[in-house]
Amino acid sequence: IATTYIKFINGNGPDTSGNVNVSAGDGGVSTSVANTWTAQQNFQHLKFSFENFATSCISGTYDSPTTSVATYNVTGALTLDMSTLAGMISNGDTTLFTAYIASNGSYALSITNAGTLKYAGSAADLAITASGLLLNIFLTKNPSGVVTSIAQATKLS
Numbered sequence: 728i729a730t731t732y733i734k735f736i737n738g739n740g741p742d743t744s745g746n747v748n749v750s751a752g753d754g755g756v757s758t759s760v761a762n763t764w765t766a767q768q769n770f771q772h773l774k775f776s777f778e779n780f781a782t783s784c785i786s787g788t789y790d791s792p793t794t795s796v797a798t799y800n801v802t803g804a805l806t807l808d809m810s811t812l813a814g815m816i817s818n819g820d821t822t823l824f825t826a827y828i829a830s831n832g833s834y835a836l837s838i839t840n841a842g843t844l845k846y847a848g849s850a851a852d853l854a855i856t857a858s859g860l861l862l863n864i865f866l867t868k869n870p871s872g873v874v875t876s877i878a879q880a881t882k883l884s
Contacts, residue, residue: 792824799828801855810840813866813874821867828860841866842874852880859883 741747780796788801791808793815799805805828816822828836834855838844841864846852853862865877 792826795822795824797824797826799826801828801830801834802832804835804837805855806837806839807864808839809864809866809876813840813842813868813876816866816868816874818868818872819870821865824862824864824866826862828855828862830855830857830859832857836860836862836880838864838876838878841876841878842868843876845875845877847877847879852882853878854882856882 739747781794782796782798783790783792783794784798784800786800786802788803789806789808790797790799791811793811807826809824812822812824836853836855838853853860859882861881861883863879865879866874867876868874
């Protein structure tokens with residue numbers, strides 16, 4: 728039984744060996760340099776064996792995060808302004824922000840511009856201690872653009 732497969736890519740047919748040669752040209756995919764996507768990419772199913780995030784390390788008492796992960800070295804009360812991350816979420820979408828907060832003492836943590844802020848536990852759980860704090864903030868924007876955030880923090884020992 729003979730089976731023949733004919734392949735055409737952008738109008739190019741196969742050679743005598745059955746291969747189709749296509750040139751990427753300007754703006755095509757390159758294996759030698761990083762590709763920059765200029766539009767949002769939607770992936771329906773992902774499987775990772777390892778994730779590595781670009782992480783900012785901030786010293787000070789104020790930040791408006793622009794990435795999903797951050798580390799802080801604080802020496803006083805810290806204010807996290809979530810307006811930038813909330814603004815990056817499309818209506819109907821969600822993101823998660825995680826931060827490790829190292830400290831030399833006990834300080835207050837304020838979360839601003841996060842829409843309606845709710846707590847897994849109590850607001851008192853968000854106090855920064857000298858042992859440090861692991862903070863997670865789930866931000867979601869409903870189809871009408873209303874932001875709700877849920878903060879959860881764990882004091883480290």
